[in-house]
Amino acid sequence: MKNNVKVQRAIHNLTQQDLAGRIGVSRQTINALEAGKYVPSTVLALKLAKLFEKDVTEIFELEPTD
Amino acid sequence: MKNNVKVQRAIHNLTQQDLAGRIGVSRQTINALEAGKYVPSTVLALKLAKLFEKDVTEIFELEPTD
DNA sequence: ACAAAATGTAAAGTTTATTTGTCATATTGG
């Protein structure tokens, strides 16, 4: 799983804190997510996609190892 | 999180076992997923969407409580 | 009706997501 949350967040000019608050997770979750440290839940993915007005697949991409 | 995996599976005429095998999870995971017992990971959601050739949002829908 | 296949469900265990707390470093604005 790759994601480009960091880029989307930059586009929308939000801090990790802001973003975390808007979708109801902790800042560390956003930080670790951007660092590719884990795969988020579908709820989280859908909320991010909705907030960024993007398709889920435009933010999250399956990798061969998934 | 609502989902219509059961419907998609019916459309594609797959058993829970088949589907589980194709996306690499256990049958019980599919069963529980269809029963709405938990929120799947984004990897699982993306794999299902890919297999069913649907948008993730056509299979999974956020609910007000999410 | 019978047997096989499919589904529902549940408990126990393992792995992974997410939180909370904390600290160090970097970046930004006055």
Added chain:
DNA sequence: CCAATATGACAAATAAACTTTACATTTTGT
């Protein structure tokens, strides 16, 4: 330059996803 804000990172704890095993019920095909 200084102070505030933002980011990176880590560890311990909790919650939730997912597996395995197992069994009961339902559905399907002959």
